[in-house]
Amino acid sequence: QQWKEIMNRDNIYLLKTEEWDPLKVIAISDVNVTLDLSSPSTIALVCGRLGLFYNTMEGYVHHPLYPKYRDILIFNDIEKLLDRISQYISNGVKANNLIDDKDLECFDTYRDDKGLERFRRVVLSYSN
Numbered sequence: 001q002q003w004k005e006i007m008n009r010d011n012i013y014l015l016k017t018e019e020w021d022p023l024k025v026i027a028i029s030d031v032n033v034t035l036d037l038s039s040p041s042t043i044a045l046v047c048g049r050l051g052l053f054y055n056t057m058e059g060y061v062h063h064p065l066y067p068k069y070r071d072i073l074i075f076n077d078i079e080k081l082l083d084r085i086s087q088y089i090s091n092g093v094k095a096n097n098l099i100d101d102k103d104l105e106c107f108d109t110y111r112d113d114k115g116l117e118r119f120r121r122v123v124l125s126y127s128n
Contacts, residue, residue: 005086022039033051033085
């Protein structure tokens with residue numbers, strides 16, 4: 001029932017992510033759902049957007065986000081995944097509350113808002 005409701009929405013798109021730049025996928029979507037722990041959803045999480053993973057293989061037990069985020073960000077039950085999407089669409093879940101900043105640091109060590117300063121230092125080092 002939820003799947004039918006989701007697919008009937010005119011703002012839902014299924015994309016082959018290998019044909020798209022992950023940043024473009026994130027720019028045009030509210031929720032990124034990828035099969036396994038792949039880049040568009042991971043980048044979405046780093047950017048503070050909602051990235052969910054559907055994992056049918058259970059082969060990621062050593063991944064830093066698993067099992068801590070099983071049934072929160074990583075799902076192997078399609079009904080639980082669809083329920084999470086429904087919660088987000090109805091504003092029942094905020095993306096920035098789903099994952100700790102410390103856990104995101106393993107993907108993005110520069111989550112400190114000092115990127116412009118680092119860029120300035122690199123430019124200065126090359127111009128001297």
